[in-house]
Amino acid sequence: MKTKRAYRKLCAYPDCIRGLRAYAVSMVAIFLLAPAFAQQTTDGSPVARTEPPPASVVGDTDDPTPKTSSQQSQESQTPSHLPDTPSASQHSSSTASSLTFRDRARIYGSSIVRPYSVLGPAFGAGIGQWENEPPAWGQGGEGYGKRFASGMSRHLISETIRFGVAAADGEDPRYHRSTESGFWNRSRNVIVETFTSETSSGKRIPAYSRFAGLYGAAFISNSWYPDNRATAGYALRRGSTALGASLGYHFFEEFAPTKLFRKLRLPDPSGAGSH
Numbered sequence: 001m002k003t004k005r006a007y008r009k010l011c012a013y014p015d016c017i018r019g020l021r022a023y024a025v026s027m028v029a030i031f032l033l034a035p036a037f038a039q040q041t042t043d044g045s046p047v048a049r050t051e052p053p054p055a056s057v058v059g060d061t062d063d064p065t066p067k068t069s070s071q072q073s074q075e076s077q078t079p080s081h082l083p084d085t086p087s088a089s090q091h092s093s094s095t096a097s098s099l100t101f102r103d104r105a106r107i108y109g110s111s112i113v114r115p116y117s118v119l120g121p122a123f124g125a126g127i128g129q130w131e132n133e134p135p136a137w138g139q140g141g142e143g144y145g146k147r148f149a150s151g152m153s154r155h156l157i158s159e160t161i162r163f164g165v166a167a168a169d170g171e172d173p174r175y176h177r178s179t180e181s182g183f184w185n186r187s188r189n190v191i192v193e194t195f196t197s198e199t200s201s202g203k204r205i206p207a208y209s210r211f212a213g214l215y216g217a218a219f220i221s222n223s224w225y226p227d228n229r230a231t232a233g234y235a236l237r238r239g240s241t242a243l244g245a246s247l248g249y250h251f252f253e254e255f256a257p258t259k260l261f262r263k264l265r266l267p268d269p270s271g272a273g274s275h
Contacts, residue, residue: 020033044214086252099172099200107173108163112156120245121151136226150224158242170200175253190250194243212247217238 099107111117112193125147132139137146178189197207218239222230 029150049067100165104163104167104173108159111163111173111254112176116249117155120249121148121155124151124245125224134226134229136228150221153224154221154238154242157220160213161216162209165209165212166197169205169208171197171205172199172208173197173209175250177254187251187256190247194247194250210243213244214246216241 002144094237125144128134128137128147129139129144137143162173165171175193176189180186182191192204192211196204196205196209217237218235218237219232221238222235224236
């Protein structure tokens with residue numbers, strides 16, 4: 001109850017109301033424009049089709065020399081290189097090229113309602129309470145409620161911005177566990193999956209959607225932070241802290257046992273990938 005009263009009191013400030021209005025306008029714009037961008041990403045380029053080779057006719061070959069049985073067995077064991085054959089580095093689950101707008105909306109919804117969406121801001125509010133940051137929000141239940149509401153709002157804005165940017169440039173917003181073994185190989189996968197994203201064309205690009213979401217939400221939060229904390233420097237600090245938290249959570253997703261994900265009812269990153 002104290003948290004709810006603190007949240008209502010926080011939202012009573014004019015700056016908080018202006019921030020929520022800006023978020024609502026941006027969310028409506030993203031939902032209106034993202035389907036068009038997603039359709040361009042998936043349908044903008046024609047799919048190359050390969051015609052099957054003509055069937056060979058007996059007696060109509062350039063090489064009249066008959067092939068021995070050993071040569072035929074070697075040809076049958078030679079691996080075929082087809083354009084659509086997945087390589088070992090590709091994920092076994094659906095790739096970014098197969099993500100429809102409905103899939104992206106489902107991923108966005110799960111990123112909002114998953115336990116981490118509440119535990120992350122709750123943990124961050126606890127750290128802010130311990131550091132008394134920002135000092136103007138004070139201590140006690142009211143101070144914790146303001147910090148928790150701020151963290152939840154930043155997370156919601158961040159995921160909404162990321163949803164729109166990923167739909168526009170074709171990024172896969174999910175996290176995929178490494179198929180390799182060894183601590184360093186899997187740690188490298190965590191770093192790669194955090195700072196880059198696979199696109200619908202199969203290429204890896206910087207994770208623009210993640211950066212835009214985290215730092216965009218940090219700057220938007222200046223509208224409800226105290227004046228001495230509503231600066232570009234503090235916004236960059238909040239965005240970098242959120243990026244570090246994402247990196248830490250990806251380490252958890254990479255190395256945590258699969259049984260733990262099922263027990264906590266979390267998306268299993270070893271399957272279809274998690275956000």
